[in-house]
Amino acid sequence: MNHRTTTRRRTLAGGAIALAAALTLAGCNDDSGAKDSATKAKPELKVSGAYIPEPTMNDMAAGFFTLTNKGGADELTSATSDIAGSITLHSTKGGAMKEEKSFKVPANGHLDFASGGNHLMLEKLKRKPKQGEKVEMTLHFRKSDPITVEVPVEAATYKPEQHDSSHNSH
Template identity: 45%
Template sequence: MKKSTFITLLFSSALFLSSFANAHDYKAGDLQIDHPWSKAVPPNSSVAAAFFNVTNHGSENDVLISAKSPIAGKVELHAHIHEDGMMKMREVKNIEIPANDGTALKPGANHIMLFNLTKVPKLGERFPLTLHFKNAGEITIEVAVEKATYQMEMKPEKTKEQHH
């Protein structure tokens, strides 16, 4: 075999295998969980959030009931709701995963909050998060800590001068 062919094959194999190493998608029953991630937080932070997409390939709705992680004293399911003209974050009892559809847990919408962090995850690290679904049961996923690529729109408060 020519040296150039061997190097090409070696490089192609490395690329192919590295795509699996970087993938972090999971299956639990009829559910597929894609790209779990968390925004990197300051080293003294006591809270973090986790986000991912859940696709339900089944014919029955499923429900995310709870979550837990060894890096947090408390884990809650949250949603942003529009109340009194403002978006507010609230704990919810569960998150619906419709049949033959999916749900995105993302910033500014449904997501998972981790409180009382016992270890603050750093950029590039991963941490375990166990999800409990009504039908699919329990699955532990690895959440990748990434640099935030989103920015929530914040409206500035009016100053006294703007009230005239």
């Protein structure tokens, strides 16, 4: 191998390394740009599956729903209703209920409020809602405008259908 061939191979190898490095850096910039735009994008929130089981107590009830977000991240900060003196946000982990200040609503994701998990506690009820009625609740967010929902009062034993995609029918 002569000096000319060695120099040419080194030049080609150096160029290939520089090209690979440039492509890698360009790929990193595109990913971070996509992440930035996802976090800066306007949230697109929708409430579904909302219900309140008919309360057994006169002064307290629970609320459940799914919050779907097809946009940027947001945060549920509170809820209000004319029927309740206050509404608090709660999580349940390992059977222990804990009051939360807020809940993150992930970008292009969902936040579930379900029996045995996250839920709203309607406290200091002004009247006990009955099965078949609808209760108006307003959800408040860090970025998005409030969403007002007409929430049906279901039987105390009501269990919504579960759509578990990990369970296949046989």
